[in-house]
Amino acid sequence: xxxxxxxxxxxxxxxxxVVLGIVGVSLGMFILPAVNSQQAMENRAALVDSAETALxxxxxxxxxxxxxxxxxxxxxxxxxxMIPTVDGGRYCNGDADCNNSxxxxxxxxxxxxxGCFRNGTFTAAPGSPYRLVIGDSSGSAYxxxxxxxxxxxxxxxxxxxxxxxxxxxxxxASATAxxxxxxxxxxxxxQTFPSASPRRRVFVVSTAVAYVCSTAGQTLTRYSGxxxxxxxxxxxxxxxxxxxxxxxxxxxxxQVQATGLVTLRVTLATASESVTLMHQAQLDNSQ
Numbered sequence: 001x002x003x004x005x006x007x008x009x010x011x012x013x014x015x016x017x018v019v020l021g022i023v024g025v026s027l028g029m030f031i032l033p034a035v036n037s038q039q040a041m042e043n044r045a046a047l048v049d050s051a052e053t054a055l056x057x058x059x060x061x062x063x064x065x066x067x068x069x070x071x072x073x074x075x076x077x078x079x080x081x082m083i084p085t086v087d088g089g090r091y092c093n094g095d096a097d098c099n100n101s102x103x104x105x106x107x108x109x110x111x112x113x114x115g116c117f118r119n120g121t122f123t124a125a126p127g128s129p130y131r132l133v134i135g136d137s138s139g140s141a142y143x144x145x146x147x148x149x150x151x152x153x154x155x156x157x158x159x160x161x162x163x164x165x166x167x168x169x170x171x172x173a174s175a176t177a178x179x180x181x182x183x184x185x186x187x188x189x190x191q192t193f194p195s196a197s198p199r200r201r202v203f204v205v206s207t208a209v210a211y212v213c214s215t216a217g218q219t220l221t222r223y224s225g226x227x228x229x230x231x232x233x234x235x236x237x238x239x240x241x242x243x244x245x246x247x248x249x250x251x252x253x254x255q256v257q258a259t260g261l262v263t264l265r266v267t268l269a270t271a272s273e274s275v276t277l278m279h280q281a282q283l284d285n286s287q
Contacts, residue, residue, distance in 0.1 A: 040272065040273060043270055043272065043273045044273050044275060047243065047268040047269070047270065047273060047274070047275040048275050048277070050241045050243070050268055051241065051266050051267075051268045051275060051276075051277040052277060052279075053240075053241070054220055054240045054241040054266060055264055055266060055277060055279035056279070057222070057240055058080065058211055058240075058264060058279075058281065059264075059279060059281035061082060061084055061209050061211075062082065062262055062281040062282075062283060063281060063282070063283060063284045064084050064085050064284065065082035065083060065084055065085065065283060066082070066083040066084070066085050066133060066136065066141065066203055066205055067136065067203075067260070067283060068136055068137060068138060068139045068257045069081075069082050069083040069136070069139050069141060069142070070082045070139075070253065070256045070257070070262065070283070071139065071142075071253050072249045072251065072252060072253045072256065072262075074248055074249060076214060076215055076216055077212070077213035077214045077215045077216075077244070077247050077248075078211075078212075078213045078247055078248055078249045079210060079211070079212050079213075079232065080210065080211045080249055080262075080264075081208060081209070081210040081211075081232055082208070082209055082210070083133075083141060083142075083205050083207075083208050083209075083228055084205070084206070084207075084208075084209055085203045085204065085205055086119070086130065086204045086205060086206050087117045087118050087119050087203075087204040088117075088201060088202060088203045088204060089113040089114065089115060089116070089117050089183070089201075089202055090113060090114040090115070090199065090200045090201060090202070091111055091112075091113050091114070091134070091185075091197075091200050091201075091202045092111060092112045092113065092114060093196070093200055095114065097179050098112050098114070099112060099160060099161070100112045100160075100184065102134075102193070102202075104135075104193055104194070104195070104196045105192065105193075105194055106192060107190035107191065107192045108187075108190065108191065108192070108193075109186060109187045109188075109189070109190050109191070110184065110185070110186050110187070111184070111185055112160055112182055112183070112184050112185070113182060113183050113184075113185065113202065114182065114200075115171065115180075115182055115183075116170035116171045116181075116182060116183050117157070117170075117183050117204070120157055120170060120183060129151075129206040129207050129227075130155055130204060130205075130206055131148050131149045131150075131151065131153075131155075131204070131205050131206070131228075132148070132149045132155060132185070132187075132191075132202055132203070132204060132205075133147055133148045133149075133202070133203045133204075133205055134147060134193040134195075134196075134197055134201070134202050134203070135147050135193055135194070135195035135196055135197045136148070137195065138257070139253075139257070141205070141228060142208075142228060142229045143229065144228075144229060146191075146192055146193060146194050147193065147194070147195065148205070148228070149187065149191050150189070150191075151227075152189070153187050153188050153189045153191065154187070154188040155185060155186075155187060155188075156185075156186040156187075156188070157183050157184065157185060157186075158183070158184045158186065159181050159182070159183060159184070160181065160182060160183075160184040161174050161181065168181045169181065170182060170183055185202075205228070207224065207225050207226055207227060207228065207235075208224075208226055208227070208228045208229075208230070208232070208235070209222065209223065209224045209235075210222070210223045210224075210226075210232030210235065211223075211240070212232060212233075213244060213247040213266070214244070215244060215245065215246060215247065218242055218243055218244045218245060219239060219241070219242050219244060220239075220240040220241050220242075220244050220247065220266065221237050221238065221239055221240060222237070222238045222239075222240050223235035223236065223237055223238075224236050224238070241266075241268065243268045243269060243270060244266060244267070244268055245267050245268065245269045245274070246265075246266070246267035246276070247264075247265065247266045247267065248264075248265050249262060249263065249264055249265075250263040250264075250265060251263050256283075260282060260283040261280060261281070261282055261283075262280065262281045262282075262283075263278065263279075263280050264278065264279045264280070264281065265277070265278045265279075
């Protein structure tokens with residue numbers, strides 16, 4: 001008995017291959033654009049997130065910066081330098097319920113503030129980074145001018161009036177009727193602040209901070225912890241973002257000092273995607 005031979009003919013095999021090829025190409029025409037679109041969206045989202053994080057990081061430092069301490073340089077990107085404030089208050093100047101007022105234009109070592117510093121633990125021994133700034137209308141604190149206490153001058157805080165060996169808590173009711181305990185500042189060396197602050201503000205500062213954007217290196221770097229007046233690059237460097245193809249601070253130093261508003265712009269890009277974000281930051285502090 002002869003058994004029938006079963007299988008595929010060459011023509012059938014070729015036909016199946018052709019049909020599968022047509023189906024594969026047809027599916028690819030629909031799937032590939034969708035996959036590429038998804039990847040592009042993910043790349044754009046990552047760039048937007050990096051750019052927004054960088055801008056918001058700069059804005060946080062700008063908002064607590066010492067008034068008039070923002071310095072802008074636009075060259076191959078930008079350098080934005082500032083002196084962040086650690087604390088602040090309003091100094092006494094002839095107030096009836098103040099025991100020690102700050103004398104402007106003459107040497108003084110002791111004065112009270114109207115209320116309390118937020119952090120009463122910044123008292124500084126000689127050589128420590130904490131310093132006081134009053135009446136800096138032009139950013140002269142960088143030069144170590146009279147508006148800022150020298151690094152060799154220590155700052156001591158006490159509570160006035162306070163009672164007994166353990167002074168009362170700052171801000172609590174004092175023994176004097178209708179008054180409250182407040183912080184008293186004592187300097188180890190006499191300091192002459194030549195100009196008053198329009199709002200009688202006294203600021204506590206420590207070190208400087210700078211953001212350096214390099215379009216050549218495609219990076220935005222934050223430098224911190226360096227001495228006021230020193231080069232930003234002497235500080236501790238921390239990469240904020242990379243892939244930077246363009247960046248600028250569209251406000252000049254003079255405009256920032258006049259308006260207290262900083263306009264930042266940054267562009268991040270990959271091989272196929274590019275995003276540009278702009279952000280405006282307002283200095284919360286005032287003279």
